Amino acid sequence: MNRILFDQFQRTEKFKKICSNYNKEKSQLIQGLNEEGLAYLACNLLDTSDKILILTSSEAKSKKYEEIIRAYTEHSERLQPKEFILYNVDALSKDVEYKRANLLNNILNKRKCIVTASINSIITRVMSKDRFKESIIELKYGDSYDLNELRSNLIKLKYERVDAIEGVGQFSVRGGIIDIFSPSEANPFRVEFFDDEVDSIRLIDLKTQRSVKNIKSAKILPCSDILFKKEEIKIILSEIEKDYDKQSQNQSLSKEAFKNLKNLYKSYQDKLMGGMGIENADLLIPFIKESFSNIIDYFEDDSILLLDEPERIFEELNDLNESFQLKYTELFERGEIFSNQSEVYISEHELLTKISKKPFISINGKEKIIKTDDSVHMLFKxxxxxxxxxxxxxxxxxxxxxxxxxxxxxxxxxxxxxxxxxxxxxxxxxxxxxxxxxxxxxxxxxxxxxxxxxxxxxxxxxxxxxxxxxxxxxxxxKSRKTKKRKGAAIEIFxxxxxxxxxxxxxxxxxxxxx
CATH class of the missing domain: 3.40.50.11140 (Rossmann fold)
Structure with missing residues (x-):
């Protein structure tokens, strides 16, 4: 971390009070911080706690905090909101999923990090951190592995099998050579087997296919923040069947809605029983939501949670939930969604419960929704x-x-x-x-x-x-794109x-x- 400006600030009585409250597990309200002040405070607090989450009301603010913090320290991260569509689709962009999976890994394994996140990026559920850890595959030089089982496990982690890898989230198999592109890496792994033993592991250049360097082990992350176990798929299918039976008996359902519902039920059955899964897997979580978690839970209890204007955060959360319910009602009447899928987003109560388990700091709050134990006023201009x-x-x-x-x-x-x-x-x-x-x-x-x-x-x-x-x-x-014409001068001063x-x-x- 760049130490400039930090030592003198950390000697102030107000910063010492903030740290004392944190050590006593007191929640606190800090008034008077502008955006630069909040980012500056977060960077200073990284000497007190290794993990910090800054929760904002908008994606624009989340991006801005990440940029300011990155100027101070390399430990700046941003959680992007995932693409979420409230009906059955065949394909969604995977880039954000890969970045989210990599960030979850960083939260769990990096020694220090400051993560900025909008409420929209944490509103959906993810697999528990224990399941995320269990899903990681680590291949080591000299160890033996069942190749068929490895290929099967990569598919379970949502890797796509291809003839030749072209990007993140893909793997290819040619005899005893497996190429795997994990979301955590800038280059793919090339793992060569002699029989069932790992003979070499290399990072390769995607374009030239040449070795970048030899390594002793390869850590392969899941390609999504949502993975289901076999027994969970069975429960989901059972719950979907119950919903289908109940909704199909609704006398007010139109013929078109009944047809849509029947097609939806068959689509889920075919995909889940065939082991394909569905693209917008968030829609399946409400059937077994007790098995899933929230990204806030990935932060240890001694992590610091900074809430940037909490009233605005909860206002945005309620707006997102209201918008979701309006869309859900429309789709439900058309037979394009099941009744149990109404609770995809976390509620205000759920968020409050998770916040209360962390030593949180309310920034410029009004104490209407969240009450704190102590307060500090700091005037940043x-x-x-x-x-x-x-x-x-x-x-x-x-x-x-x-x-x-x-x-x-x-x-x-x-x-x-x-x-x-x-x-x-x-x-x-x-x-x-x-x-x-x-x-x-x-x-x-x-x-x-x-x-x-x-x-x-x-x-x-x-x-x-x-x-x-x-x-x-x-x-x-900012530079302006100007068409140059022969003999014409460009005036910029x-x-x-x-x-x-x-x-x-x-x-x-x-x-x-x-």
């Missing part, structure tokens, strides 16, 4: 922007130093840092240039290279963080004024002179 006006920046920095502020300016390259250091020096603003990203002390300005894209002000601790976005933000533009400072992608900071 948006950092000021200077739009390339270095003289104005230098005056503000001198004023802030006099007030005892700690100012960290994070730019993308050391060369940019050096140029800004010289420019500020010209305006009689003394700063410290750092290569190893030492954080500023009271009354000090430190300029250092880093990956942050947006700054913040933590008012309580007199801490200001500025990035290129604030120092030179007005002249950073029309908004610049003489004397403005700009940042160049390759050359760092410069001054526009006309």
């Amino acid at each position: 948006e950092a000021p922007s200077y739009y390339g006006k270095i003289e104005e920046l230098s005056k503000d920095l001198n004023r802030l130093k006099y007030k005892g502020y700690k100012v960290d300016i994070i730019l993308s390259t050391y060369e940019s840092c050096r140029k800004l250091y010289n420019l500020l020096n010209d305006y009689e603003c003394t700063t410290t240039l750092s290569k190893d990203t030492n954080a500023a002390e009271s009354g000090q300005v430190v300029i250092a290279p880093g990956e942050l894209t947006k700054g913040f002000e933590y008012y309580d601790n007199k801490l200001l963080v500025l990035t290129e976005n604030e120092v030179l933000g007005s002249v950073k533009r 029309t908004d610049l004024k003489v004397g403005d400072y700009v940042v160049h992608e390759h050359h760092g900071i410069g001054q526009y002179i006309g």
Whole structure:
């Protein structure tokens, strides 16, 4: 983890109080955090707990938190919402399923991770973490395996058998050679057998089919977060039959609806009895939902759960459930869904129960739905922007130093840092240039290279963080696709004024002179 800015924050009384509440297993409310503040707090808390889940009301916020956190640490992950269709289909995109399966593995096995997730991404159920662990196949060099059983197990884990693998979730068999592309890997495994003994395991390049490196073992993940056991399929078939018998006797059912129901029943029977399963397996979970879990359960009891505006989270949860019920009612009347399939999503009560088992932190909550044991107020504000006006920046920095502020300016390259250091020096603003990203002390300005894209002000601790976005933000533009015509000039500096400072992608900071 990039240690910049962390040590000084972790010495503050408010952060110490948050950690003390966590250690005492107290739930707590934190007010005054903006998005940058929440992400910054989460990264600091990773020194207290190895696993952190940030739950948001929207996918847009989940993505934003992931991006901010990734600038601080490599331990940033995002749970994507799965594609879910409320009727029987023959094919769904598998990419998200693969990513979700890989993330579940990371939660269980990575030493540290911060996971951001929208309520939409955790609203469905998944197999229990014990079942997920049991489903993982590990092949080791020198060990013996039944090849027929291995092929059968790969199909149970939802791998597709093909002649030659082209992507994740596939496997191929050629004599004693098995290629397998697990969701956890950037390259496929090639496992060679001598009789039933593993003779070699290699990672191979998908395009060239050449070896990337030899390895001693291969860990093969399931290709989905939902797997059923044989006995569960039998229970599901039995429950579907009961639903079919009950619904087919409904006198108000139209002829078309009865025909749809009969076709649906036959489709489920054919696929499940034939061992094919169904694409949208979430629809089967309500028949045996006690055997399944939620992604929140993958986090140990000492993990930290951050709820970003919990009232909005539960409002979105209720909206999703209401929307689901409207669609369900329409399909039920048409005979295109069974009665027991009305509880695909988790309820408000289920979510509250799961949250209460973790040391959770409510961020900017109103205590209407979730009550907490203690509260902390932390004032995080948006950092000021200077739009390339270095003289104005230098005056503000001198004023802030006099007030005892700690100012960290994070730019993308050391060369940019050096140029800004010289420019500020010209305006009689003394700063410290750092290569190893030492954080500023009271009354000090430190300029250092880093990956942050947006700054913040933590008012309580007199801490200001500025990035290129604030120092030179007005002249950073998204590139526009422009058709070039012979002899036509492309004007891109029309908004610049003489004397403005700009940042160049390759050359760092410069001054526009006309």
